[in-house]
Amino acid sequence: MSFFRKTEETLQNSAIDELRQTVAAAALPAHVRQVAEKELATLSKIAPATAEYSIGLTYVEYILSLPWNKKTDDNLDISKAENILNERHYGLSSIKERILEHLAVKILIRERKPRILIVDDEEIARKNLEHILKKENYVVVTAANGIEALEKMETSEFDVIMTDLRMEKVNGMDLLEKAKIRHPDSRVIMITAYATVDSAVEAMKKGAFHYITKPFKLDDVRSVVREAVDKMLATISAKGSVLCFTGPPGTGKTSLGRAIAEATGRTFSRISLGGMKDEAEIRGHRRTYAGAMPGRIIEEIRRSKVMNPVMMLDEVDKIGLDFKGDSASALLEVLDPEQNRAFMDHYLDIPFDLSNVMFIVTANIPENIQEPLRDRMEVIEFAGYTEDEKMKIAQGFLVPRQTREQGLSDYKPAFTEETLLKIIQEHTREAGIRELERQIANVCRKIAAEFVHSREKASHFVVTPQAIEKFLGPRKYYFEITGEESKIGVTTGLVRTEVGGDIIFVEAAKMKGGKELILTGSLGNVMRESAQAALSYIRSNVSLFHIPYDFFDNHDLHVHVPAGAIPKDGPSAGATIAIALISLLSERRTKMDVAISGELTLSGTILPVGGIREKILAARRAGVKTVILPLKNRIDVDNLGDDVVRGLEIIFIGRLEDAIDRVLLSD
Ligand code: ADP
Numbered sequence: 001m002s003f004f005r006k007t008e009e010t011l012q013n014s015a016i017d018e019l020r021q022t023v024a025a026a027a028l029p030a031h032v033r034q035v036a037e038k039e040l041a042t043l044s045k046i047a048p049a050t051a052e053y054s055i056g057l058t059y060v061e062y063i064l065s066l067p068w069n070k071k072t073d074d075n076l077d078i079s080k081a082e083n084i085l086n087e088r089h090y091g092l093s094s095i096k097e098r099i100l101e102h103l104a105v106k107i108l109i110r111e112r113k114p115r116i117l118i119v120d121d122e123e124i125a126r127k128n129l130e131h132i133l134k135k136e137n138y139v140v141v142t143a144a145n146g147i148e149a150l151e152k153m154e155t156s157e158f159d160v161i162m163t164d165l166r167m168e169k170v171n172g173m174d175l176l177e178k179a180k181i182r183h184p185d186s187r188v189i190m191i192t193a194y195a196t197v198d199s200a201v202e203a204m205k206k207g208a209f210h211y212i213t214k215p216f217k218l219d220d221v222r223s224v225v226r227e228a229v230d231k232m233l234a235t236i237s238a239k240g241s242v243l244c245f246t247g248p249p250g251t252g253k254t255s256l257g258r259a260i261a262e263a264t265g266r267t268f269s270r271i272s273l274g275g276m277k278d279e280a281e282i283r284g285h286r287r288t289y290a291g292a293m294p295g296r297i298i299e300e301i302r303r304s305k306v307m308n309p310v311m312m313l314d315e316v317d318k319i320g321l322d323f324k325g326d327s328a329s330a331l332l333e334v335l336d337p338e339q340n341r342a343f344m345d346h347y348l349d350i351p352f353d354l355s356n357v358m359f360i361v362t363a364n365i366p367e368n369i370q371e372p373l374r375d376r377m378e379v380i381e382f383a384g385y386t387e388d389e390k391m392k393i394a395q396g397f398l399v400p401r402q403t404r405e406q407g408l409s410d411y412k413p414a415f416t417e418e419t420l421l422k423i424i425q426e427h428t429r430e431a432g433i434r435e436l437e438r439q440i441a442n443v444c445r446k447i448a449a450e451f452v453h454s455r456e457k458a459s460h461f462v463v464t465p466q467a468i469e470k471f472l473g474p475r476k477y478y479f480e481i482t483g484e485e486s487k488i489g490v491t492t493g494l495v496r497t498e499v500g501g502d503i504i505f506v507e508a509a510k511m512k513g514g515k516e517l518i519l520t521g522s523l524g525n526v527m528r529e530s531a532q533a534a535l536s537y538i539r540s541n542v543s544l545f546h547i548p549y550d551f552f553d554n555h556d557l558h559v560h561v562p563a564g565a566i567p568k569d570g571p572s573a574g575a576t577i578a579i580a581l582i583s584l585l586s587e588r589r590t591k592m593d594v595a596i597s598g599e600l601t602l603s604g605t606i607l608p609v610g611g612i613r614e615k616i617l618a619a620r621r622a623g624v625k626t627v628i629l630p631l632k633n634r635i636d637v638d639n640l641g642d643d644v645v646r647g648l649e650i651i652f653i654g655r656l657e658d659a660i661d662r663v664l665l666s667d
Contacts, residue, residue: 015048019057019061036063040060055292071308076107088255089252091393099243114138114233116161117152117153117162117163119143119164121144133221146167149163149170160228161188165190172190173203176190176206189211190208191211210227210228230341230355241376244316244377247431248432248498249499250432251383260358266358269312271314273318276323278324279323279327280346282295282297283295284298284347292347295346297311298348307353308357311357311359312359313360313362314362316331331373384613385433386643390436394424402437402440405444413447422465423440427477429476443463481503481592490583492505492576492624494615494616495572495573500617504573519531526570530573536602537604538578570610571607572597572609577600578600590663591663593624595619596627597630598653606655608636609630612640620647626662629653
């Protein structure tokens with residue numbers, strides 16, 4: 001028994017000793033080392049068989065596994081960054097431009113030497129401070145009294161002002177007040193003798209950043225100034241410092257994120273926020289829970305082995321509804337430069353500096369991002385691609401990549417334009433190009449299989465449209481509208497979904513009954529309300545639409561939006577629903593190749609809607625000839641390229657009545 005205990009103790013000691021040595025040798029910041037040492041001291045008093053013991057050991061090992069001081073060096077060469085973005089992606093010029101601007105600002109802020117003003121009437125103190133701070137690579141300006149300091153503050157801006165509290169005429173307190181008015185972002189540090197500490201505390205109440213007491217310790221001076229400078233930089237870069245890429249899948253958000261990482265010389269990592277249900281997934285569990293784990297953010301940092309990766313947080317618009325805790329505030333703590341310097345993960349329980357991480361957030365629909373988060377980010381919209389753009393991307397990127405990846409580098413089959421167009425139109429139906437790439441990969445694989453099978457490798461294999469039929473089978477998609485007969489009670493509409501724009505057919509039916517409105521077809525709440533509003537508008541204007549007064553007393557109405565179980569929501573179907581109902585009630589057939597999108601108010605006004613580019617692209621994919629849009633969306637259409645609107649008639653309306661004769665036939 002006693003032998004047994006001894007072995008156990010020895011084992012315990014050796015495990016702890018080993019960790020102690022690793023802690024001693026590791027490059028840990030002082031406060032982290034303290035926590036690790038304290039934990040090991042506690043562990044040495046606990047029996048190794050207990051749960052606490054193994055939880056403690058794992059904890060110390062986890063601390064040691066984090067890259068506390070490791071960073072990659074940033075590439076600050078903007079033209080190299082530009083080349084990389086261009087080489088990897090076709091088009092997207094305005095997006096690339098905004099990304100480069102964003103990087104340029106970051107580079108400038110980082111490269112700029114912080115400016116510090118030292119005000120002290122004691123020459124030795126002034127010279128000492130100047131000497132210390134110049135060594136820290138700051139631009140240092142000195143003033144021998146308050147009046148001189150005021151003059152210098154008039155002509156130039158300082159990030160940090162260090163001022164003696166007691167001076168003749170204009171003292172430190174006066175300078176603080178002036179600085180707060182003229183440059184509210186600058187940080188003021190008071191220099192004080194022990195006797196005047198009370199006044200320094202008073203100064204902090206009035207907005208001073210900190211105070212140091214004379215005679216000062218060099219380390220204190222350095223760390224207080226560094227902290228002030230960091231805070232100042234965080235304030236400057238806080239606004240719009242996080243990029244948010246929004247748009248349908250397959251439009252290049254992720255691959256542009258990767259290109260940014262490459263362009264800046266950083267590692268790339270990615271976390272999906274979609275479906276996260278619990279704050280603990282972001283912030284971790286407290287160690288008191290059995291099986292507690294760190295949150296995904298810290299875990300991803302550990303995996304990326306550096307403090308400054310480019311970290312992409314995907315699907316920020318899919319977090320929220322059934323989330324336990326406040327997802328927006330947890331994410332703000334991660335993303336906000338003012339807060340993320342000391343991010344608290346519950347498991348780690350030591351403030352962790354995330355301020356060097358370059359976060360990029362992605363979402364499918366910008367409107368679905370919670371407001372406080374959206375305000376903090378620079379939203380960049382990735383819209384869907386036109387057929388021309390898809391063609392160029394396929395030729396320039398997808399075909400070369402897939403030929404390489406499917407082992408065909410030496411044979412390089414040629415895809416003709418006609419062939420690619422056939423794949424785009426008949427085998428894909430998407431805003432982005434994911435499916436397109438998948439289908440090209442399919443074709444390449446089939447060619448590879450044939451080559452290997454027949455042992456006959458043609459070096460100039462041309463992929464014809466006929467070959468596509470053989471490889472991919474019969475066409476999967478048709479222009480939905482082409483050939484559709486005009487109908488009563490069915491109207492074509494345009495909506496935006498997760499995957500881009502889409503056309504919908506709103507169907508309306510009437511039956512004997514009593515005033516009921518039945519709504520079906522995976523409609524969201526907003527769309528249901530739009531249907532109610534459309535009906536109320538029609539009921540309050542029966543004479544305008546030639547509907548008998550008592551019609552509604554003895555009829556039920558049913559509005560249905562087919563096309564699978566794809567959830568549909570948003571206000572933009574209001575006008576479409578109203579036209580379907582008017583067609584039904586006035587028994588006029590609708591032109592199916594006219595698609596309408598607009599929010600309808602109770603008074604019949606048409607309000608602007610979002611996702612215009614996506615909707616127009618969807619209309620073209622479906623073979624729509626005419627698109628009716630709200631008057632106030634004219635500016636959005638004007639901003640689209642010619643290739644997006646080419647061949648489409650676009651009509652703008654301010655009131656619902658203006659749409660009626662455009663959509664309904666008069667016979
Ligand atoms: P998202 O993140 O928006 O869903 P991805 O970045 O995964 O889309 O893009 C899907 C594929 O399409 C990737 O292979 C990407 O490289 C390619 N791609 C997207 N846009 C472009 C473009 N403009 N030029 C070249 N390739 C592109």
